[in-house]
Amino acid sequence: MTPRRLKHTDTLQLPVTGSGPFSFRHTLWKPSHYATGLEAHTATRSWRTFRLDDLLLGVTLYATDDGTVTAEVFTDGDYTPEHRDRLRRRLTTSYGLDEDLAPFIELASDVPAMRKPLTALAGMRQSCPEDHFEITVIALLLQNTTIARTTQMTRNLLAHHGHLVHFDGITLRAWFTPAEIAKVTAEEFKERDRLGYRAKTLPHVAAFFRDHGPDDLAAADDLVQLLQQIKGVGPYTAAIMASHASRDPAVFGDDVWNRKILGKRLLGAEDADPEEIKQHITSLFPGHAGTAALYLVEHEYLHTPVVPLLALDAIKTWNQELRTSAC
């Protein structure tokens, strides 16, 4: 499959305005995140695709000496000043560049279990380049299955319904929009994309986000409750949306994986009661339980990352693999 070529169209300087330290590397690359093909990372540089409505964008990101983040923007369509403003906001939000980390660090410095994560991951913020629709799809694919199968389902969906782009020497996948999968049936999601019982949920998710634009979502009184009205979307999936796309630092996805790590690190128990864990982390980190969970989970994977940082000479192989697996 031949990727669409994107051309360099813009350069953005993104200031880091939030309080506390900022780590470019640990913010953009997360040791625990599984392979999607939507992004790639070397020690100093990251590449990521974005959708702004129908426009496909590729972005190269790197830290600049003055403490800002530079974004080189690549597109092949009509890139307007409005796109530029939206992309600037999207990048700033996605990586928490304007969020205050200091209050969390203040709380964490008194907690022994946080000592090592806080040092090793100093300046890490939540990373969520996905919008509300995209992160809901990710969370849907995480439901009650192994990461191997989540990776397979993601690859199928993006290969069959998404896009393949090439920019700045890298080949990446890009998301489909809700409108682009509006006509796909649950049957196809199940048989062709191997989504299993989740196949029934995806058409509802697509319709929901096609009918509720960003303004609509922002105006929602209780987005978590609204999203859970979709059959197949429960507390876990809605929590991922809230903690990642809505960036609520108090929330975390309460799943068996998190419970294992948090139980072990905070209570010293392999099989602690979920409710006890939640109570404990919430009382230790009022308003910042999600950030605390983020630090503990990422630290758990830091020395055995799911997708290690790429060496520069590995990019050729990366590009080839993406093209041949995208049929």
Next chain:
DNA sequence: CGCCAGGTAACCC
């Protein structure tokens, strides 16, 4: 084979 994965809804009492 049976069990279990980074859950959810439907059903039971």
Next chain:
DNA sequence: GGGTTACATGGC
């Protein structure tokens, strides 16, 4: 309410 159980699928 709180405690089961089926739901798809693939790996061990």
